Amino acid sequence: EDKVVQSPLSLVVHEGDTVTLNCSYEVTNFRSLLWYKQEKKAPTFLFMLTSSGIEKKSGRLSSILDKKELSSILNITATQTGDSAIYLCAVVSNTGNQFYFGTGTSLTVIP
């Protein structure tokens, strides 16, 4: 059965800290991996990683895909209170034709 596992489940850090969120997957015929940020309601898209694009960066956020280890990390440097959210990882398979989501990591940044 295809599955996506995120760790840790929750994290509390102070402003300015650097955090690393993990996503591991067991998905047949991997196609892509995506990261989302969910603050109140709608998850918002952060990154999409594929075999041809295994590293993405946007400002203080960056993500790397390790296809050998079937995992990805999301790094956030110099965290701010506005980074407090649930971070979701999703994987798409060629055969399943759907997005498989992990249960998310809840990040709280304390001033």
Place this chain on the structure above:
Amino acid sequence: KAGVTQTPRYLIKTRGQQVTLSCSPISGHRSVSWYQQTPGQGLQFLFEYFSETQRNKGNFPGRFSGRQFSNSRSEMNVSTLELGDSALYLCASSRDGWDSPLHFGNGTRLTVT
């Protein structure tokens, strides 16, 4: 460009009733997916429509159904509501389904009493 719009935002229903949720995708997006989000289970895939055809379906009972119209707008129906159906229902659209990211609406919060 307008985002994904879901209506209504909140719904309170009683067990046994049925409910219809609506989703308008981003203009030009032909794929619409529905997800159920609960604190313990995370996002669970319900179904995906592309050009009015259901392409894929998750592991939900037949009480959950959907459809897509020619303008790509989609509706989801849940019949014979159960307490366990209380959740946030998220709709997401994308250009083609698998090679582009999903863009989510703000969801419909359904409470079944």
